[in-house]
Structures are given as structure tokens and as C-alpha cells.
Amino acid sequence: MKGLSQEQLEFLKKHNVPLEKVFDAKGFSKSYYYIQMKQQGKVVAFNVTPCKRGNHTLRTRNGHCIQCDTKHLEFQKRNDYSGIIYIAGSKNGKVLKVGYSKGIEIRSESLNRTKYAGLNDWEFIFVIFSSTAGSLEPKIKFKLNEYSRAFNYEHDNKLQDAEEVYSCSINKAKAILIAVCKEYYHDYEIKKDYDGTEYNFRRLKKL
Template sequence: MAELTDQELNFLYSQRIDESAVIDCSRMRSHGYKWHMEQEGYLWCIAPKSCYAGHRLRSRAGHCIQCDTARIAFVKRHHDRAYIYIAGSLQTKVVKIGNAIWPERRVAALNTRYYGDITDWVLLYHAKYEEAGRIEFDAHGRLFGYRRGVKEIFRCNYQMARTALMEATQGYLGEDEWERRWAAISYSFEG
């Protein structure tokens, strides 16, 4: 295995990434290491080629995580275990699909921050999933034609949003699943 430099070890430590979470792909071909990372379940690697700044640490997508540390948070969020929730607004007849560690707090924050210029958000559904960010983005893609300005808000009813989420999870029900009684009836407005 290629040795991590002291600078790379310090960087990983500063980003709260354990060195055991980094796979050595330094001797692989450039187009094969991403596939290998996915098969082995790694999010970070020592890449075959350095970036323009001389860094070797990459995400599975091939981005230099030392040049752009924001990518680390994005990748972690995409692969972390979290709640996916559906919130609805009767006033504006829209729903929102998002992910959060505490969905109840998130929906309260949506109202206090006037998210999407809306103040009557109600939590309709939540369940905990592995790779919550990936599932959330997949569900968003399935509802793309119903998008309303803000990328996570859709002009569709609850049942359409719930169906998109179930398709994104391939029918897998998450842990600690909760659904508001009468959500399907109350939020059954036309999209």
C-alpha cells in the first residue's frame, strides 16, 4: 500500500476521516479505480494521478478532497444514515422531500425560516435509511417535472411524493417509519 504522507494524515484527521477509510488505488488505471472503490465500499482513495495542486486524495467521483473540502460533507451526507422526510403545505399545495437527523426540528426550522416563502409546513412522513442523501436525490429526480423553484419543493400531492420515495428505495421501508394519520387524504390535492 502507498504510504499516506504526514500532510495527508493531518488532513484526514482534520476532516474526521479515519485513514482506514482510504483505499490505495495508486497503482490502478485512472478509469478503473472508481469502479474498484464502489465494489469495495470505499468513499476515499489515494488516486493514481495527483491533481494540479499535487494532492492524491480523491472522492469516489474523482474529485480532489484536499482542494475542495466541501465535497467531503457532500459525500458524507449522500452516504450517511439519516431520516428522509416528507413535509407538506396545505396553503400552497406543495410537498417537500428532504433528509435530516431530526425531522421534527427540521420542519419547525422550515417554518421559522420561511423556507420557500411558506410558513405552514407539516411533517407527514419520516423513516431512517442508509444512504439517505442518495435516496433523497433519486426521489427528487422522479418528481423533477413537478419542481417549484426551490429544488426540494414539488407541486404534487403527498401520495405522489410517497410513491417517488418508495420507488427510490425500491420498496424498502426504512427503520422507525412514521406517517401522519390522514396525510394521504388531507394532502391529496391535485399537482
């Protein structure tokens, strides 16, 4: 692509960024190329103002240098990922877990194998697919934050913090998930639904 150096091309290849996801921002302000990139589904801008730290000219839509810190790139890529948002339930713990995954089977097996939050009876009870699942996930977690619970569990001989665990009913969690999809115009398709009562746990808000 014209305007990209060999070093930049190699960097993009190394980090699995196809050229069709790259935007030529020459002559554009950050506010303008942000809008254009968002509309076109672009991940990386080039021909931007060089960063102060390394004089690099590859940035995310939000203007972060991806060559100084690749975490900005990974965060941007994940936000654009399609996938599933799931609600899993544990009857033993009387809690729900909300998360993002590329595949239902792989993630549900992993939750029980690793005894996530110290529990091994996780079941996927409500699942949606969205083309923007990566950016949908943090919005759901924000809305559910008042019901969040803190759990520690051992994994790989290390004490881990269990995130994304909530004390509320499946009906409440489902309603919040669908409401967020509609509020922020996320497309979604229900892949697995649940209309029983076994996972309608008591709602406990954080103090």
C-alpha cells in the first residue's frame, strides 16, 4: 500500500492486520479519521502525526501509537471482533458469569476445567451472536456492575481473581443484555435462550 514503509508493512503483518483494515489519514484531523475509520471498519491509521516517543506514524482510531504499545492495537482489534456474548450460570454458587468468546463449546469447557471462581458446574444458559461483540461486552459489564461479586480461585498454582461474576437472576441479566444491544444499536442474534426458573438467583447489590 502506497505510503507505508517496509518496516510498517512488516509490523502489520506480524500483528495480523490486513491492509484492507488500514486507513490513509494523510491531511485529516484525528476527529475526522476516527469517524471515517469507524464507518469503514478500519483498525489502523497511517500518515498521521508522528508520536513523540518514537516518531511512529501508525495509530489506532483513538490516536494511540500501536508501535510504542501493541496493547492498544489488541484492544482495538478485539473491540471490532464478532463473536458471542454468553450468560453462564452456576447453581452451586448461585451466580452468573457474563463474557465474550469466539465459540460456545470451547469456553464452557474451559470454565469447568479451570473451576472458574472455584466452581465447576457452569452451564451456558443464554447466548447471542453479534458482529460487534468485542465492544458490546464492556457495556454489559458496566450495566451489571452493581451486582458484581468478588471471587478468588486457584489456577495453575496461582491465586486468580474471578471477574464477570454477578449475583442476579437470569431474567435480569437477559433484560440488561438486550436493552444494551438496542440502546447502542448492536446487531444480535439469539443462539441459545432460557425460560426456566432454576437460574433466577437472588439479586444482591454491592454495598
